[in-house]
Amino acid sequence: MALVSRHPASVLAIVRRYEAAGFRAWPAAAVHYDGTWVVRLTAGHPAKRLNSVNPLDPGDVQHIPERIGRAGRRFDAYGRPLTFRISPLSGPVLSSHLDSEGWSTFAESLVMRLPLAGTQVDTAMDQIPLKDISRFIGAALKVSGSDASLRPGLSEIIGAIQPEAGLFALEEGTEPLATLICVHDGDLAGLFEVATDKSVRNKGHGRNLILSALKWARLRGAREAWLQVEADNAPALALYRSLGFDEVYRYHYRRPPET
Numbered sequence: 001m002a003l004v005s006r007h008p009a010s011v012l013a014i015v016r017r018y019e020a021a022g023f024r025a026w027p028a029a030a031v032h033y034d035g036t037w038v039v040r041l042t043a044g045h046p047a048k049r050l051n052s053v054n055p056l057d058p059g060d061v062q063h064i065p066e067r068i069g070r071a072g073r074r075f076d077a078y079g080r081p082l083t084f085r086i087s088p089l090s091g092p093v094l095s096s097h098l099d100s101e102g103w104s105t106f107a108e109s110l111v112m113r114l115p116l117a118g119t120q121v122d123t124a125m126d127q128i129p130l131k132d133i134s135r136f137i138g139a140a141l142k143v144s145g146s147d148a149s150l151r152p153g154l155s156e157i158i159g160a161i162q163p164e165a166g167l168f169a170l171e172e173g174t175e176p177l178a179t180l181i182c183v184h185d186g187d188l189a190g191l192f193e194v195a196t197d198k199s200v201r202n203k204g205h206g207r208n209l210i211l212s213a214l215k216w217a218r219l220r221g222a223r224e225a226w227l228q229v230e231a232d233n234a235p236a237l238a239l240y241r242s243l244g245f246d247e248v249y250r251y252h253y254r255r256p257p258e259t
Contacts, residue, residue, distance in 0.1 A: 012058070015088050015249050018111050018226060019056065025183035025190045026050065027160045032074065034067050036060040041078045044153030048107065048253050049228075051075070052083045058091025065097075072256075087251040098254050108231040108252040112245040116189070116218045116225055119244055124211035129166035129182075133158055136167040139176035144195040166216055170209045178205040182213035189217035191227040194236070207239060 023031075028040035028050045036057035042050035053071050068082075075082045084103075086095060130136045137154050140146075158165065163185035170178040180194040191213065196206040214225050227245070229236050 011249070012089060016056065018113075018248065019054070019087060019089065021185055021188050021190055021226070022049070022228070023054075024162055024185055025165075026192060027157065027162070029156065029160075030078075034070060035062070037067065037071070039071055039074055041074060041080060042153065042157070043078055044156050045150060046080075048083055049085065050157070051078070051080045052085040052253065054085045054087070055090040055094055058089060058093070061091065061093040061097075064094060081255055084254045085251055086254055088249050102257040103254045104257070105252055105254055108250055109228050110231055110237070110250050111226065111228055111248045112240055113248050114214075114225040114240075114243060114245045116214060116223055119214075121211055121214045121218055124215040125208060126215065127168060127209075127212040129168055129213075129216065131167075133167065136169055136179065139169045139171070140179040140193060140195065143176050143179045143197045144193070145198065164220065166213060168209055168213045168216075170205050178209045180206075180209055180213055182217050184217045184220050184222050187221060187223040189214055189222035189225045191225060194227070201235070207243065210239075210243065 023038070023040075026047075026049060029042040029044065030040070032039040032041075036055065037060070038054040038056060040050055040052055040054060045051075072082045084090075084094075084098065086098075086105075133155060137151055137158070140154070141148060141151060158167070158181070161183060163183050166182040166184065168180050168182060169176050176197065177200050178194075178196040181192040183190040183192065191210065194206060194210065214222070217225070225245070226248070227240065229240060231237075231250070
């Protein structure tokens with residue numbers, strides 16, 4: 001019996017494009033394949049997207065329990081909780097299996113896109129990305145309020161990005177106000193780690209930095225911006241929608257019940 005996805009092939013093709021761009025832009029330290037399941041693990045950084053199983057074909061549903069077991073052993077070896085990242089490419093059969101096994105669902109996120117022609121990017125301030133990775137990471141950790149222990153892992157991730165990566169920081173004197181990473185990959189410009197210091201939020205710093213980064217990427221040939229944002233991050237969603245970003249698809253994470 002043929003397995004039919006809930007999404008038409010044209011939609012799945014678009015999702016595959018962004019999923020592939022996301023893997024290139026935010027690379028995991030170790031990548032394993034089990035059929036079309038991509039198992040991504042990163043000892044140096046706990047981010048879910050760097051430590052998750054990513055199924056990429058709705059029809060790849062053979063031997064699900066055995067494959068989950070294999071993935072679980074890999075995650076155990078890294079000291080990470082077994083986590084599946086469920087996009088439209090995962091398909092209904094796998095989701096139904098996880099439902100039947102009592103897996104939890106959490107952290108729904110949106111993938112959004114913005115065509116760069118004729119947008120607010122035209123009037124953005126020109127800004128040159130930082131060349132000093134250490135300086136950028138220091139600013140990014142401070143702005144996001146992240147623990148300094150993430151510095152080595154973040155440095156490793158940035159160093160492993162294969163497409164051109166622009167490291168952007170908006171500073172006032174020596175104080176960072178906002179930071180982000182813009183990954184230029186062909187006609188796509190992906191925005192990652194967008195953050196504004198909590199003491200200066202709602203003053204337009206994040207908006208200005210995003211527009212400057214997208215102007216930089218467009219000058220290099222990017223025609224479309226894209227990003228990932230958690231569905232419950234209302235301030236970020238309001239900002240992105242005001243810039244003209246539209247939702248493309250959603251994904252969420254799942255974990256097995258605790259034993």
